[in-house]
Amino acid sequence: MWTLPILLLAVTILLSIPLSRYFAWIMEGRYRAPRWLAWFERHLDTGEQDWKQYTVSMLVFSVVLFTFGYVVLCLQPIAPLNPLHRGILAPSAIFNTVISFLTNTNLQHYSGDQHLSNFSQIFFILPNMFLSASIGFCALSAIIRLFRGQATVGNYFVDMWRVVAYIYLPAAMISGIIFMHEGMPMTYRTEQTITTLETGAMGTDAQGHANPQNIIVGPVAAVIPIKMLGTNGGGFYGMNSAHPLENPTALSNFVTTFDMMIFPFTLVLMYGRMLRRKRHAAVIYSVMLTLMVVLIGWTVIFDTLRPNPAFTGNPAAHSYTLPANGSAAPAQRISVPAVAALPVDQRLGNLEGKELRFGTSAGAVFAAITTDVTCGAVNAEHDSLNPIASLSPLTGMWLNCVFGGKGVGMINLLLFLIVGVFLAGQMVGRSPEYLGRKVGAREMKLAMIALLVHPVLILGPSGLFAATAWGTKAESNPGPHGFSQIVYQFSSASANNGSAFDGLGVTYGFNNNPSPAPEAVPLDIATGLVMLFSRYLPIIAPIAMAAFLGRKKIAPVSLGTMRDDTVTFGLLLLGTIVIIGALLFLPVAALGPLAEHFGPIPFGG
Helix, strand or coil: CCCHHHHHHHHHHHHHHHHHHHHHHHCCCCCCCCCHHHHHHHHHHCCCCCCHHHHHHHHHHHHHHHHHHHHHHHHHHHHCCCCCCCCECHHHHHHHHHHHHHCCCCCCCCCHHHHHHHHHHHHHHHHEEEEEEEEHHHHHHHHHHHHHCCCCCCCCCHHHHHHHHHHHHHHHHHHHHHHHHCCCCCCCCEEECCCCCCCCCCCCCCCEEEECEECCCHHHHHHHHHHHHEEEEEEECHHHHHHCCCCCHHHHHHHHHHHHHHHHHHHHHHHHHHHHHHHHHHHHHHHHHHHHHHHHHHHHHHHHHHHHHHHHCCCCCEEECCCCCCCCCCCEEEEEEECCCCCCCCHHHCCCCCHHHCCCCCCHHHHHHHHCCCCCCCCCCCCHCCCCCCCCCHHHHCCCCCCCCCCHHHHHHHHHHHHHHHHHHHHCCCCECCCCCEECCCHHHHHHHHHHHHHHHHHHHHHHHCCCHHHHCCCCCHHHHHHHHHHHHHHHCCCCCCCCCCCCCCCCCCCCCCCCCCCHHHHHHHHHHHHHHHHHHHHHHHHHHHHHHHHHCCCCCCCCCCCCCCCCHHHHHHHHHHHHHHHHHHHHHHHHHHHHHCCCCCCCC
């Protein structure tokens, strides 16, 4: 039960320490590249950039990446490696998908094995997974250099090359070899026709002959390593990491989970090494680790160690009263009859929507971790989590800094850190400082802009869709659970996570689909815009903040200086994250998971 999460955390912590030294070595340019790679790197280097030039380069690169992705998906019907003649996706689906992979969200309003050809998987999905995952990594490196007081922050294109060539590619190759050994497909073929062990399991044809089974295959072992290492999450198959070809064995499940954890863990320590403040990074690391342990434990306790209340029944009839809603709607008395429990053995907890090949707690552990590190891959159905357990993945996305994505998670935590330092300074009557530099009004404004983008882009669209047919027609369950489906969708989009409560109808599919999900187009457009703004605003504003803060003189240490490498500082940071997160999202949690848990049917009573 607890062996899997304990082993995952232990292995990741141990390996993140030496790996952070390698990351710092690469990003500081202290390596010596082979001659043929050095030639390419020299021609890629356009010179040192200040923070504005670096940011513009990032945005221009993103525009090029968006255009390239849009063209590749539009060419799918006429491109090679498409023997099944996959058609073109609906325009809104293309718009959503291109933005999704550009922003490292990989929210899938399509099913990879049903809607994409191998050409699209290889030339659209795979490059985007490497490149979009590197953007946050580069942004954090630029912020570190600014905090060191450098006038220039390096070169964006050289940083991108270093991250992809010297970090992601070697790690992806190692994981890919392990995955192929475990049985993950790696082929240019599109499908494999087999005869089932049970004759006629796939039905019969007009002549009464047993139909074979057609299994979709492709370069799965090339896609999945970077899917996890880059905390991308976009599955080759619609079932994602619950599919037996995308996650064939217990070992592959362990490695995929480890892969999505290792880089976010390592980047926190890299931050300390590059700033020469290892103890400060250790405090931040401990705060993030504490939050992750709590969220993993919460999910396991309230899902794996609790039965599904929908099966336990109501042994006795009871009733409750709905309060009056104005003069037009008087109070109502609702009667709830006794319901017999279903004959389901629930000693192993809530098994609905779980893949049990990896152990009973694997789904709950994966659900907590994938939202903490903003990966979004799933090996269980989050829509089937007990309501109170679903608070864990939602909280991971709402806070968006429990290690978070590569670079971006650390950047998001810096926003909470600046706010916490500012509040602490105000309470004791001192000018707030971070890294020895005074935090002024301009830095606070930029931090608050970046911090508030996230809740605004979750709560605003969630309220709009919950109050209109755009959301009520898309949800598969009425009441609090349907509301949770909507909130989860926009939380995932804003956190650049990509997982979903899959009961929400979001799939349009091919352009000629006669019966798409009724509100797929509004959801495609709305989540696409949320992903776009929530990706770049929380990156650009912290870069500017770091630039302004890094220009200031370092104040001498005095008796009133608040040290940033102590337990007290860690508790201040932890309290800031928890209190601000609760103030922003507790009301919406009360309307969704908490209301469902304490409601009359089936979870309360």
